[in-house]
Amino acid sequence: MAHKCPRCGDAVQRGHSKGVQMAGGLVGALFYAAFGPMECKKCGKIPLAEFPSEVRSKVITNSVLLAVAAIALFIGVVWLLVIMKK
Numbered sequence: 001m002a003h004k005c006p007r008c009g010d011a012v013q014r015g016h017s018k019g020v021q022m023a024g025g026l027v028g029a030l031f032y033a034a035f036g037p038m039e040c041k042k043c044g045k046i047p048l049a050e051f052p053s054e055v056r057s058k059v060i061t062n063s064v065l066l067a068v069a070a071i072a073l074f075i076g077v078v079w080l081l082v083i084m085k086k
């Protein structure tokens, strides 16, 4: 999913952080992807508040879906571990 930068009109990406990925694993990376700032190659990090409200609500909806997926994944992994221990 690509959004346009409100400053220069270029495509923005989700920000990413290797540190967060290492600390929190897949779930941490998912959470960061869901709630981290967008990043423009020219302007750097763009806070969500600078995007038009239409884009913002889309991003927030996607973030919530992603967070739910991350939690489901986490529960799935824990459940698998419990099953395997028996």
Ligand SMILES: [Zn+2]
Pocket (backbone or CB within 6 Å): 005, 006, 007, 008, 009, 010, 040, 041, 042, 043, 044
């Ligand atoms: Zn830009």
